[in-house]
Every structure is written in C-alpha cells, then in structure tokens.
Amino acid sequence: MKKLFTIFTGVIFLSLVLACGSGQKLRQSDSIPQGSYDREAMDHMIDGAIAELLGQPQTALLEYHQAAEIDSSSPGIYLAMAENYYMLGEFKSSIRQVSKALQIDSDNLAALELLAITYEKLEAYSKALNVLERYAELQPGDLEILYNLTSLQVINKQYDKAFLTYRDLVERGLEDVEYRLGIGHLFLQATAFEYAEKIYLDILTDFPAREDPYLALAAVSKAQGDTTRAEVWYRKAALKNPDFNDAKMELLNIYEKNDQYDKAITFYQALLEKDSTNLDNKIALAKLYYQNGDTLKAARCFRKAVRDHPNNESAYLSLASLQKIMGDTLAATKTYERALEKNTTFLTIRARLRDIYVDKQRIGRAIELYEPLKNADSTYVGANIEISNLFMYRGDTLQAIEQIESLLQTDSEDWRVPLTLGRYYFLVNENSRAADLFNQVLEQRQDIPALWVLRGINYMRMDSVKQALDNFLQAVQLFPKNAEMNFYTGFLLNRERNYSQAIYYLQESLDREPDNIQAMTTLASAYDELKNFNQSEELYLKLIELAPENPLILNNYAYHLAVRGIRLEEALRMGLRAIEEDSENAAYLDTVGWIYFRLQDYEKAVEYIRKSITLQGDSAEVYEHLGDAYSQLDENEKARQAYEKALELDPAKSQLKIKLNLDK
Numbered sequence: 001m002k003k004l005f006t007i008f009t010g011v012i013f014l015s016l017v018l019a020c021g022s023g024q025k026l027r028q029s030d031s032i033p034q035g036s037y038d039r040e041a042m043d044h045m046i047d048g049a050i051a052e053l054l055g056q057p058q059t060a061l062l063e064y065h066q067a068a069e070i071d072s073s074s075p076g077i078y079l080a081m082a083e084n085y086y087m088l089g090e091f092k093s094s095i096r097q098v099s100k101a102l103q104i105d106s107d108n109l110a111a112l113e114l115l116a117i118t119y120e121k122l123e124a125y126s127k128a129l130n131v132l133e134r135y136a137e138l139q140p141g142d143l144e145i146l147y148n149l150t151s152l153q154v155i156n157k158q159y160d161k162a163f164l165t166y167r168d169l170v171e172r173g174l175e176d177v178e179y180r181l182g183i184g185h186l187f188l189q190a191t192a193f194e195y196a197e198k199i200y201l202d203i204l205t206d207f208p209a210r211e212d213p214y215l216a217l218a219a220v221s222k223a224q225g226d227t228t229r230a231e232v233w234y235r236k237a238a239l240k241n242p243d244f245n246d247a248k249m250e251l252l253n254i255y256e257k258n259d260q261y262d263k264a265i266t267f268y269q270a271l272l273e274k275d276s277t278n279l280d281n282k283i284a285l286a287k288l289y290y291q292n293g294d295t296l297k298a299a300r301c302f303r304k305a306v307r308d309h310p311n312n313e314s315a316y317l318s319l320a321s322l323q324k325i326m327g328d329t330l331a332a333t334k335t336y337e338r339a340l341e342k343n344t345t346f347l348t349i350r351a352r353l354r355d356i357y358v359d360k361q362r363i364g365r366a367i368e369l370y371e372p373l374k375n376a377d378s379t380y381v382g383a384n385i386e387i388s389n390l391f392m393y394r395g396d397t398l399q400a401i402e403q404i405e406s407l408l409q410t411d412s413e414d415w416r417v418p419l420t421l422g423r424y425y426f427l428v429n430e431n432s433r434a435a436d437l438f439n440q441v442l443e444q445r446q447d448i449p450a451l452w453v454l455r456g457i458n459y460m461r462m463d464s465v466k467q468a469l470d471n472f473l474q475a476v477q478l479f480p481k482n483a484e485m486n487f488y489t490g491f492l493l494n495r496e497r498n499y500s501q502a503i504y505y506l507q508e509s510l511d512r513e514p515d516n517i518q519a520m521t522t523l524a525s526a527y528d529e530l531k532n533f534n535q536s537e538e539l540y541l542k543l544i545e546l547a548p549e550n551p552l553i554l555n556n557y558a559y560h561l562a563v564r565g566i567r568l569e570e571a572l573r574m575g576l577r578a579i580e581e582d583s584e585n586a587a588y589l590d591t592v593g594w595i596y597f598r599l600q601d602y603e604k605a606v607e608y609i610r611k612s613i614t615l616q617g618d619s620a621e622v623y624e625h626l627g628d629a630y631s632q633l634d635e636n637e638k639a640r641q642a643y644e645k646a647l648e649l650d651p652a653k654s655q656l657k658i659k660l661n662l663d664k
Helices: 010-019 039-053 057-070 075-087 091-104 109-121 125-138 143-155 159-171 177-189 193-206 212-223 227-240 245-257 261-274 279-291 295-308 313-325 329-342 347-359 363-375 380-394 397-411 416-427 431-444 449-461 465-478 483-495 499-512 517-529 533-546 551-564 568-581 586-598 602-615 620-632 636-649 654-663
Strands: none
Touching: 039 057, 039 075, 057 075, 075 091, 075 109, 091 109, 109 125, 109 143, 125 143, 143 159, 143 177, 159 177, 159 193, 177 193, 177 212, 193 212, 212 227, 212 245, 227 245, 227 261, 245 261, 245 279, 261 279, 279 295, 279 313, 295 313, 313 329, 313 347, 329 347, 347 363, 347 380, 363 380, 380 397, 380 416, 397 416, 416 431, 416 449, 431 449, 449 465, 449 483, 465 483, 483 499, 483 517, 499 517, 517 533, 517 551, 533 551, 551 568, 551 586, 568 586, 586 602, 586 620, 602 620, 620 636, 620 654, 636 654
16 A cells, blocks of 8 residues: 655654643644643753664653653653554554553544554554544645555545545546556555446546546456457557557557457558558558468568668668578568668668678678777777787687777776786786776676676686686675576585585576576585585475486486495496596596495506595595505505595695594
C-alpha cells in the first residue's frame, strides 16, 4: 500500500514540547504556540529530542517518560514517545502512547495520522480504516489522507465506499494520473473488476493521449479470462496512436501465441494505412510475412522499407538479416555495401560487413572499410583501433602494435588507446608493459569490469600474487555483485591459504552463477582445507553431476575421499579415470599414489608418487607423501631424504620435523 504520511523527526519535538499543558493541536507546519508550559518538562523534552538526533533513542525515551511524569496533560509528550517507539519498531508501545495523546486531545491530527500508520504496520487494517475515517471528517480536503483512506477501504473490501472516496478525490483536485492509476490497480488486485474498469475508463476520458489506461483496461479483461476483449483494447490503443508500442507488442504476443499471423498482418496493414511513414510498422509487417511463411512478400516489404527510408540503417539491417537467414550471404553483402554507398555513417552495417569479410578471410577488404574513417574527427580513434584489431587477427602483431603505439603518442587521453595496446601486449606475453598501460587506463576509467579482470590476470601471469589480489579486492568493492570479480578474489585468497575469507567471495560468485564449475571446484577445495568435509562433499556431488568426465573434478573428489579415508575403491576409479584423460599431470599421479597408500599398497604408492615427482618435483606435499610410503616399506633412508626435501621446499611444515626426529 502506498504511504503518503509524514512521520515526525526529532527536530519537531522542540516545537511540540512548547505545547506542554496548552492542549493546542500541532502538526509539522504549525507555528509554536504561546500557551503555558512546565519548564522542567520542556527541558526533558529538549534533551530527549537532542538524544534522538544523536542516534540515542533509548536515552530519548527515558527523557520523554520523565517529562510525562512531570506533565501528564500534554499530548505532545505522549506523541513524542509514540513516534519514537514507532521508529524503533515497537508498534504496540507506540499505540499505547499515541492513545494517551488522543485521550487528552481526541482531534489531534498528528496523533491520528501516527495511529493509523502504526495499525497498518501491524496489519490491523480495519482499525487503521476507522482512524483515517475520523481524520477525514476533521480534514475533508486532505488529498493524501483520502488517497490512503481509499486504499484501506479496498483492503477491507469496502469497494462501494472506496469508489466514492476515489470520486471525492478527483472532484477535490487529484489530477496526478499515476495516483489515479494506482487506485485502479488496487481494485484490480482485489479482483474488484467492475470498479477498476470504471476508474480506468474515467482516466481514459481525462487523458485520451496516454497509453497506460488502454493497457490497464486490457489487463482487467485478461484478469477475467477475456482475451478477446483485451485484444480490442490493444487494437484501440494502437490505432489511436501508432507510437503506442506496448499495446502493439501485447497484441502481437496474443496473435503469435495463437498462430494468428493473418490477423496480425491485417492489423499492421491497417496501421500502415493510417500512417504509411512508420518504418517500425513496415519492418514488423515484413517479419510477420516471413513468420507466416511468405518469404517473397517479406523480402518485397523489406525492400520497400529500404526504398522509402534510404537514410535509415534499420531498413538495410532488416533486409540483410532476412537474406542471411535465407542463406544468401552474397545478397546480404551487397545490401550492406549499397547501404554504405548511401550513407557512410552506418557504423553497425560497417561492422556487419566487416564480420562477413573476416569470415571469408578477406581481411584486406575489411581493413579498407575503415580506411576512409581515419580522416574523420569523430571516428578517427575508433577506425584506427578497428584496423589494428584486424591486423592482429591476420597475425600482423607487429603492425598492429606499431599502429596503436603511434596512436598513443597523439591520443593517449582516449582510454580506448592504452587499453587496446595493453591488451595486445597481454596477448604477446609482454606483461610488464601491459601492466603499465592498464594502470594508465585506470587513471581515466575505473568503471569497466573487464579492465580490472584483465589487469588482475596479467598480474597473475607475472606471478605478482599480492598485486593481483590487491587488484581484485579493489575491484570487488566497485562491483560487489560481479561473479567474475568475486571468483578471482576467492581464488587468490585460497591460493594464499586464507581459506575462510576465500569462501565468502567464492560463495558470492556461486550465488551469481550457480553452475560455475571453476568457482565450485575452488570452493570445495577451500572447504577441504578447513576440514569442512560435509560442505565440500555436497559440492563435489554437484560437480560430478555437472561434469562427470572432467579430470580435475575427478581428481579433486578422489583426493577428498582419500584424505578422509573413505570409499577408497571409488576414489581409485575416479583417480585412474583422471589420469586416462591427462596422463602427464603430476597432481593426478600423486592423488592415485596417495589412494594406494591409503589402501596399504605401498609399492604402488611409491610408483605413482615418483612419477609425479619426475614430472614436477617442487611440491613439499608430494615429497612428504613419498616419505610416508617409504617409511611404511621400512626404507628409512629414502624416507628421510624425501622428508628433508619436503622440509626444504616448505620449512613451515612442522610435522616433517617430528617425522625426521622419530627416524633418529
């Protein structure tokens, strides 16, 4: 329900308090009365108002209660307490205090207003209605109160009264069409269709040039299941004004849903008879011909649109789209070329034609498209970037970079230039130069998510993990709901072993993209590290469902089970399947080796773990696994060597020192 009430703020109490003992009614706009008042009570009220302004509502209430003990005859004091309780969400306490104010002054408008809105908060709509009816008797010309009274009458199913109140509102000067429509919508939602329709017809009479009353009347018909009558209202609207696009779209949806293309075609023909210059209607009619299977008429209609509107890009685009759908790329190409001959400013058509040339590997011809734009002030930078991108696509990396380097000397203030050059250097792995350029762009633009992602990944390539993490932590503040930002932030925190914080960002990423396999896999890994196996197990099961043959998922789930020492045969099958997909992956080999260790097949464990080390011998964890396997085979010297290598790679592994001491 729409609220139009004004709630008091603490400042108003400085005037309210001066009414202590006077019995004078006050609203926010009233001037300060000159009646008698109790000085001590006023001091407490002033202190309460100041406490409220300082955000100390409990202190404010204490002061107000003390004021009431001194002067129990002032409605202003009780109203102050009631308003404060309302702001704290203690609605029943608010009602008790405002009722005390009304016992002293039954016609206090501010108290009645607050009591009504508090009843509404408690969904006591019948009581709220009674209070507003009393208010309306005292202030019959208050439009805000009448509006809310109408709403409450509808909620209480007093439709006759509500309609009469609405008519009173209009007669008293309610001209705002949005408020009037809002009342109609209340009746519609309450399924009081007769009154909703009366209100919408009333609005249509007063505002015949607006589309929304037509749409509302159609909505009433649809709510009653009368699609035919809804269709009539949409047709009336569209024929009244061909620019009533919502009505046209609704009507078209009805026709398409019921496969009534002949009716739709007839309708658009009527629209064009009324206004033969409307290009949108011509294009819509041509599309309907195509949907109805009459390709010849569709093409004829599109060509007529092109002839009638030679300087409108949409006409050419529509014709070429039909030609491409029909498989005639040559005809589409000619349409685009003819369009550019007519108007060189058709940038979308130029881009579509470029794509056709690129698909046909006619890169030189694509470059020629942008050469004329290099001399125009408005397209100079964009044309040069397009040309350099085409050089890059063709494999002329050096020429592409040289062109943008030259552009950087003259147009560095255009952020597109350093961004393009940075992207090129990123693609050729000149990451330090790319980083400088991305930083330069960020001095001009910080609102481009893709730039932050590119810069962060570039830092990761440089193995500058701290800079990458700082980049994404800044970016996620700017784009807190961006799935990609949250993923990379969580990924890097996970890599830095800050698992608890990583989980927060990874979960945020998954909330945005629930089936993101990368985010889910990283989150499962973080839960594993924290030994929160129930959470990681749930994620692995979903991952296996989403990508049952993904070797990384198979490996990670297998290792998860091996660490827990459960379902080891199942883990072994998954680990071996991962190796089948990628036999040179050191991590997968170590996983299978560790599963064999858990199965107490220590010879097999050594075999796979050694293969892992041969491929990548820089993991302390893998060397520790090897040491554990040798220890079980009583090959103590080999175990010691493996533990020492593991400790050398990661001195923080304190358990290795224990294992080495035990060997002594």
